[in-house]
Amino acid sequence: MSLEMMVGIKWVPNTQNVRFDPKTGTLIREGVPSIVNPADLDAVELALKVKDTYGGRVRVITMAPPSAVKGIEHVIGMGVDAGVLVTDRVFAGADTLATSYVLSQAIKKLGLPDLLFFGQETIDSSTAHIPAQVASWLDLPYVYYVDRVEEVNREEGYAVVRRKLEDRYEWVRVELPAVIAAALKSQVPRPVRLSEKLRFHRDKPLQTLTNKDLGLDPRCVGLRGSPTIVAKVTWMPEVPRKRQVFKGDAREAARWLVKKLAEEGILVREDGRWRVRVA
Amino acid sequence: MEGESRMSAETIQKTPAPGEEGGEMPAILRIRLSKKVDCEKQCPEWECLQPSQFDKVWVVGELEEGRVSEPSLQMLTPGLELAKKLYTSLEAVLIGGDREALEKAAREMIYHGAERVHIIHSEALREYMAEVYARVLAAYAHKHRPDVMLFPATMRGRELAPYVANTLRAGITADCIRFDVDEKTGDVDMIRPPFAAIMLAYIKTPTRRPQIGTARPNVFPKPPRDETREGELLWARAEDYGVPRPRSRVLRVERIEKKEIPIEKAEVIVSGGKGVGTHEGFQMLERLAELLGGVVGGSRKAVDMGLVPYERQVGQTGKTVRARLYIAVGISGAAQHTVGIRECGTVVAINKDPEAPIFQHADYGVVADWKEVVTELIRILETGEEV
Numbered sequence: 001m002s003l004e005m006m007v008g009i010k011w012v013p014n015t016q017n018v019r020f021d022p023k024t025g026t027l028i029r030e031g032v033p034s035i036v037n038p039a040d041l042d043a044v045e046l047a048l049k050v051k052d053t054y055g056g057r058v059r060v061i062t063m064a065p066p067s068a069v070k071g072i073e074h075v076i077g078m079g080v081d082a083g084v085l086v087t088d089r090v091f092a093g094a095d096t097l098a099t100s101y102v103l104s105q106a107i108k109k110l111g112l113p114d115l116l117f118f119g120q121e122t123i124d125s126s127t128a129h130i131p132a133q134v135a136s137w138l139d140l141p142y143v144y145y146v147d148r149v150e151e152v153n154r155e156e157g158y159a160v161v162r163r164k165l166e167d168r169y170e171w172v173r174v175e176l177p178a179v180i181a182a183a184l185k186s187q188v189p190r191p192v193r194l195s196e197k198l199r200f201h202r203d204k205p206l207q208t209l210t211n212k213d214l215g216l217d218p219r220c221v222g223l224r225g226s227p228t229i230v231a232k233v234t235w236m237p238e239v240p241r242k243r244q245v246f247k248g249d250a251r252e253a254a255r256w257l258v259k260k261l262a263e264e265g266i267l268v269r270e271d272g273r274w275r276v277r278v279a
Numbered sequence: 280m281e282g283e284s285r286m287s288a289e290t291i292q293k294t295p296a297p298g299e300e301g302g303e304m305p306a307i308l309r310i311r312l313s314k315k316v317d318c319e320k321q322c323p324e325w326e327c328l329q330p331s332q333f334d335k336v337w338v339v340g341e342l343e344e345g346r347v348s349e350p351s352l353q354m355l356t357p358g359l360e361l362a363k364k365l366y367t368s369l370e371a372v373l374i375g376g377d378r379e380a381l382e383k384a385a386r387e388m389i390y391h392g393a394e395r396v397h398i399i400h401s402e403a404l405r406e407y408m409a410e411v412y413a414r415v416l417a418a419y420a421h422k423h424r425p426d427v428m429l430f431p432a433t434m435r436g437r438e439l440a441p442y443v444a445n446t447l448r449a450g451i452t453a454d455c456i457r458f459d460v461d462e463k464t465g466d467v468d469m470i471r472p473p474f475a476a477i478m479l480a481y482i483k484t485p486t487r488r489p490q491i492g493t494a495r496p497n498v499f500p501k502p503p504r505d506e507t508r509e510g511e512l513l514w515a516r517a518e519d520y521g522v523p524r525p526r527s528r529v530l531r532v533e534r535i536e537k538k539e540i541p542i543e544k545a546e547v548i549v550s551g552g553k554g555v556g557t558h559e560g561f562q563m564l565e566r567l568a569e570l571l572g573g574v575v576g577g578s579r580k581a582v583d584m585g586l587v588p589y590e591r592q593v594g595q596t597g598k599t600v601r602a603r604l605y606i607a608v609g610i611s612g613a614a615q616h617t618v619g620i621r622e623c624g625t626v627v628a629i630n631k632d633p634e635a636p637i638f639q640h641a642d643y644g645v646v647a648d649w650k651e652v653v654t655e656l657i658r659i660l661e662t663g664e665e666v
Contacts, residue, residue, distance in 0.1 A: 165434055
């Protein structure tokens with residue numbers, strides 16, 4: 001059997017374009033385009049690189065409303081073989097625990113892949129929960145912050161990956177099947193190719209799973225299956241700042257700034273030199 | 280099985296309400312004790328436990344090169360506040376394989392405010408493996424039932440906490456910037472900016488315990504250290520909680536040499552945005568930072584443009600910084616950026632656009648061409664000229 005890989009992706013509103021209604025304090029979602037979560041494209045790229053070397057199959061899975069098919073189409077355009085859309089009204093409103101539960105059950109039903117990839121975190125909530133939660137549900141080993149897959153040995157059942165931490169790289173040997181979370185901004189996702197996108201429209205490599213297929217207890221999914229609830233939303237309180245502004249000549253501005261910082265006691269002039277006073 | 284740390288009449292008697300020794304039971308405790316969860320409504324896959332069976336606030340500490348990490352100590356600040364509001368005690372939890380290092384770290388946690396430190400030890404835990412540590416921690420928490428568990432959202436904390444939470448089938452809220460207690464329900468409010476960082480969401484875990492939350496390094500200050508403070512060390516054998524066979528191991532480590540201090544520890548930060556635009560521009564910022572004894576950072580846009588490495592990104596998807604002086608150059612000041620500089624002492628903004636939102640978040644703003652201003656600043660600092 002060949003190498004089986006799966007990548008979890010999320011279809012997210014492009015937060016750079018999100019606006020708020022200052023009157024109601026709610027998100028204006030209308031007209032906000034959705035995209036595949038950028039970090040998930042790192043995960044897709046990482047999986048495709050493994051496929052380039054070892055062959056096998058890469059599928060993506062997403063739990064989302066049907067509109068997320070656009071996202072599946074995008075990654076298939078990058079060279080992913082097939083997509084799975086997990087969608088059902090009862091899955092809506094899920095927090096990360098309920099989301100990871102549904103994803104895990106769907107993955108179990110599809111058959112555990114050898115390598116299960118995720119992006120490190122999403123731009124709409126950036127919790128980085130899902131990879132570890134899915135690993136917990138499926139009782140799989142997991143490695144975060146992976147920027148390279150060095151070796152995959154399916155016969156002997158292990159992979160060697162490199163993870164990038166703040167101050168070091170670690171090469172980790174992990175038993176298969178395993179959950180791998182790709183390090184943020186660690187890859188350059190390959191471009192979408194029209195020929196691949198055409199394959200999506202021709203072959204329709206898309207599978208849809210609803211709760212009819214999964215048969216999960218409604219108490220365990222969606223809003224009802226979410227231990228956390230958003231009790232209220234408020235404006236972020238402002239940090240009091242002086243908000244003094246200097247307009248005009250740049251040289252004068254620089255002198256003004258140095259003066260102000262000296263008044264604050266941050267800059268001190270001693271023996272003809274300016275230096276920062278250590279707190 | 281009776282967990283020792285469960286809330287009981289005895290615990291409560293030991294916790295006198297402030298100012299009224301032996302007086303009435305504080306309202307929040309009454310509420311916490313009477314809280315009932317309808318098990319019929321819960322997912323049957325989960326063990327249905329009553330919130331009243333849980334007590335104590337835990338901070339899970341981490342060791343970095345054998346020493347307790349700064350972010351672990353910082354988490355004691357919200358931990359202490361929650362413990363007070365919940366009328367319970369603050370405890371720390373440490374896990375690892377080096378007895379001496381663990382004991383030292385535990386003392387530090389006590390000097391910084393923990394009343395008791397649980398030390399889960401085993402020779403098998405000498406090497407950190409997320410999955411192994413997480414499973415032992417989950418088993419330990421399952422037995423001792425803390426009401427609240429806080430993790431620092433360091434790289435380790437971010438991989439450890441969700442696994443622990445999920446294994447306990449508990450909720451988890453990441454990257455909180457405040458914690459509070461809802462006096463009506465006794466639930467902890469985990470307060471975090473969702474989405475674009477303009478709003479704050481109050482997130483509750485009404486039916487599940489422990490209530491688990493994380494906060495990024497530097498969001499909270501470290502509590503004051505007091506070496507005279509005493510506390511209890513509770514040693515536990517990790518084997519009693521089941522140490523799983525590790526399914527992954529580190530084969531090799533390569534240090535990434537860092538000349539500069541990490542941005543989250545810097546006292547002075549000169550940060551550049553899209554407006555700085557080029558590597559040459561950032562070299563000027565480097566010079567300014569050098570003269571001020573600081574480091575260079577950047578906005579997400581500057582990172583996306585490849586001008587600043589990701590580990591020096593300031594903001595919601597980057598680092599929260601606590602610099603004494605933060606100079607934002609050519610940064611427009613989107614909410615996702617300014618949320619990362621809330622804890623800075625003095626904020627300076629240099630931008631040619633007078634409408635740039637960064638000026639609302641700055642103490643001193645200069646509307647001018649950044650290059651001219653920075654050039655002049657460098658000159659003044661180099662010559663020591665009086666102003």
